[in-house]
Amino acid sequence: VDEHTGRTLAGRRWSDGLHQAIEVKEGVEVKPENQTLASITFQNYFRIYEKLAGMTGTADTEAPEFLEIYGLEVVVIPTHKPVQRKDYGDLIYLTQKEKYEAIIKDILDCYERKQPVLVGTASVEVSELISDLLKKQNIPHEVLNAKQHEREAYVVGRAGVPGAITIATNMAGRGTDIVLGGNVKLEEQLFLESNP
Structure with a gap:
């Protein structure tokens, strides 16, 4: 099992x-x-090619490495629409208990506002x-990790529903499209499959 994503490494x-x-x-x-x-190495593999290009939302932080290792410049493409995200400072707690209490409090605040989390x-x-x-407080939620991977499409499809709480490893990380309001097409497909 990949310790970062929780996915089985067949x-x-x-x-x-x-x-x-x-x-x-x-x-x-015994096999x-x-x-x-x-x-x-990745570095030597990429050096085989005469032309290299790529696109990601996180390359700027590694720009010096791209230049030094591959001789590639990183160009930042501005967003089409203004960024609505609000960045807050880090929160530091003296104990793990305090940290998890604060996490649960934040989850509850969002849940009460019907905001998906x-x-x-x-x-x-x-x-x-x-x-x-969350179970101790009778808060409904979904978990997405290696133990529930067969439910991944369902959990991700419902993760954007108002009031939904989804706890996930990096399985629901980069490249996962969580649609605010829920993924109606996926929910319809799952309903039809379970009710022939």
């Missing part, structure tokens, strides 16, 4: 006999160790901790 195996030792311990079929015949967590464990804290 086909990945530990090296130096560790995977085989765990297979023996768990009483499952031979993978053998790497060749490898290449996406809480991004760094691990499956933290997503489940926040879920447990």
Whole structure:
């Protein structure tokens, strides 16, 4: 399981006999160790190409690295519409308990205003901790991590519904389109599939 996204890494195996030792311990079929015949770094792979270009919303912070390693300049393209996001300063707490109490309070404030909330967590464990804290207060919510990956489309489709609370690892990170108001097409498709 990828510790950052919570996604299952199918086909990945530990090296130096560790995977085989765990297979023996768990009483499952012991498979031979993978053998790497060749490898290449991203930097050397990209240097193979004469022309390179790319686009991302986060390249500006790495502009010096792009210039030094690849000889590429980063050009910032301004937004078409004015940015509506409000940036606030960091909040620091003395204890984990205080931190999670503040997180739950913020979630409740949004929930009472019927504002959809996406809480991004760094691990499956933290997503489940926040879920447990919400359950103790009988707050309805969805969790999206490696343990619920088969429900990913449904959870993401409902994440923008007014009052929805979604706790997620990086599975619902970059590239995930959460539609405010909910994804009506996806909900209709899921309804039709479950009611033939």
